[in-house]
Amino acid sequence: MDKEKFIINAFANSINGDDGAIVDGYCYSKDLFCEDVHFKRSWMSLEQIGAKAMLINISDAIVMNATPKYALLGLSLPKCLNTKQVRALQKGLLDGAREFGVQIIGGDTIADNKINISITIISKVNKKAIFRKGLKKGDLLAFSGKLGESLKGLNILFRGGKLHSKHRFIKPSLRQKFFYDIAKKVRVSMDISDGLNKDLSRMLFQNQLSVKFLKKLDKFSLNSAEEYEILFAFDKKHKAFIQNIAKKHRIKLNIFAKTTTGRYKFYGREHHF
Amino acid sequence: MDKEKFIINAFANSINGDDGAIVDGYCYSKDLFCEDVHFKRSWMSLEQIGAKAMLINISDAIVMNATPKYALLGLSLPKCLNTKQVRALQKGLLDGAREFGVQIIGGDTIADNKINISITIISKVNKKAIFRKGLKKGDLLAFSGKLGESLKGLNILFRGGKLHSKHRFIKPSLRQKFFYDIAKKVRVSMDISDGLNKDLSRMLFQNQLSVKFLKKLDKFSLNSAEEYEILFAFDKKHKAFIQNIAKKHRIKLNIFAKTTTGRYKFYGREHHF
Incomplete structure (x- = not known):
């Protein structure tokens, strides 16, 4: 069973199934960026991990023709990380956000075994949102x-x-x-x-x-x-x-x-x- | 070191530090609900876990005097869960949302070792938001x-x-x-x-x-x-x-x-x- 597909279908409704959900002129998107699923710690520095987590979420907003404004973070961090390491991850997240004018407005943190980063991006739709649906023959x-x-x-x-x-x-x-x-x-x-x-x-x-x-x-x-x-x-x-x-x-x-x-x-x- | 406190301080700015962040008449809140941190699977059914994850997030919106409208889910689910179990968790999340008129508009899912639920609630502020700050002597x-x-x-x-x-x-x-x-x-x-x-x-x-x-x-x-x-x-x-x-x-x-x-x-x- 493709569990992700099953869950996406299970929660399907008229709004979701796109890179982001559009409501009242805003676009809301949320992606996870998780250790051993999306990255290994040996592949990238913590700063690079933070920055990529932010960028891949901002990407969803851009392709819907929305300007990213705010981010909420959900961080699972291993207890073994020291202050310097947490600061490196934080720098990556903040730099990634700053590059696109995004302000981090809140979130939640827990101690766990792995680095799991969940980011919600709140974006303002530029005039009209662009969806995945609406393709015409001959396009x-x-x-x-x-x-x-x-x-x-x-x-x-x-x-x-x-x-x-x-x-x-x-x-x-x-x-x-x-x-x-x-x-x-x-x-x-x-x-x-x-x-x-x-x-x-x-x-x-x-x-x-x-x-x-x-x-x-x-x-x-x-x-x-x-x-x-x-x-x-x-x-x-x-x-x-x-x-x-x-x-x-x-x-x-x-x-x-x-x-x-x-x-x-x-x-x-x-x-x- | 209190890592959560460290991170919260690290990301502190004018908007966060409350149950939710208020921007343009909306309240945004995000909490994590994680196995072995907030619950053990032996304590509650999967349906109860889903419902509680939703309620504790909706709680943040209510205390800021905002009406919860939409939710985004970030789910880490163990591969060992079968379809019936995923459906039970889903039922809890959906019932918890429905009870407060909340529509689940999107999210992301990955396979991991534990059940980790990250929920973002988007709420509309009722007239004026109520914060933690503003207490007066004699109140x-x-x-x-x-x-x-x-x-x-x-x-x-x-x-x-x-x-x-x-x-x-x-x-x-x-x-x-x-x-x-x-x-x-x-x-x-x-x-x-x-x-x-x-x-x-x-x-x-x-x-x-x-x-x-x-x-x-x-x-x-x-x-x-x-x-x-x-x-x-x-x-x-x-x-x-x-x-x-x-x-x-x-x-x-x-x-x-x-x-x-x-x-x-x-x-x-x-x-x-």
Whole structure:
């Protein structure tokens, strides 16, 4: 049984099932970032762990076209951490928040065996929220940046190697300025957290559509999780507009598919982490 | 080192340090409810665990004079739980939410060794929020209901006994209707989660005041944690008004102290759980 899927379905209602929940002009999102599930302590410094926990949560707000404002923290911290270590984790969280103008307004802490970080982000929707649902036949599908590096980095870590502090697996690049600028022309969007193939499947399933690929994507691009690039779609008439904005922000833009009727079949090797 | 205190101080800013954070007419609160920290699985059914996790979070919203509206869940669930068990936990969470008109709008789930529940409650402030700060010299201090049963129940559990499903330790009674009715005359408030003595000390410390007790309280009343009764203060001229509302709602009202200048000295035996 896929327990996460079971639970998500169990709590499903009209509002959730997206990166965040939209209520009264605000977007609320909450993700967990947990030791031995999402990271190992040998892979990253505590400061990097704190910063990544904050960034992956802020990512959810951005892809819904909302500006993150406030954060609530839920921290489980091992008793063995010393003051210096707690301060390092805290610095990462605060720096990650500050980079996006987010204020930490509260939270709760307990002592446990592992570092588990639960973050709730409260964001203000910019004019209109963008959901995963609403895709139309003939829309172009695109993603920002370059995919694959996160999985490659993970493979290095699994082999006992180390990653540079600027490696995407350590510090994702969020594309907020680019995305806010194109938002009015975007039909649907989500962040690529479980890999393009998996996330695209979800989006297509929700919209009961399929795709025709316009280019061949390698297995790294398809299967690399925790990329935090943006998967989005738009009417083909907005292609030049979006290409121009991407150029303005120096963001690589990959228009890789076109939506068609039918049912999408998951392809490529699935990446489980 | 008291790690929780250290972290709370580390993240302190103008907004937090209360049961919830107030921003733009909304109250945001987040508490953790964790196996082997707040409960043992042998003490309560999974349904009771789910319901209590929800209620203790809703309690924070009520004491700030806010009406809880939405919840986000962060669940760590052991892989060994079967579908029936997950459904039981889910039923508890949903029933707890439904009882207060709260809609679960999103969240995240991971597989881990223990049941750790992190809940964020989004509430709408009723006219004006009530904080812990703002106490004045000469104010009367009161708490709702009767304190002590939670600690007595905990002692039974520690001795290997069982508690009735309506026992306060299993299912706290929240006093939302009473509290919303008296709110306009309430100066400061907080819920009693760590025991009257500890929580009162915090409130007095924040307000740089002390108290003169008007009656003697037994050690159970002073030290019982997880009561979720409300500790509040009001100008003595509102005494009759508050007594009347308590009578109307059939809530036992304990006006137990009067604020004075000076520094409060923690008294009685401290209850650690």
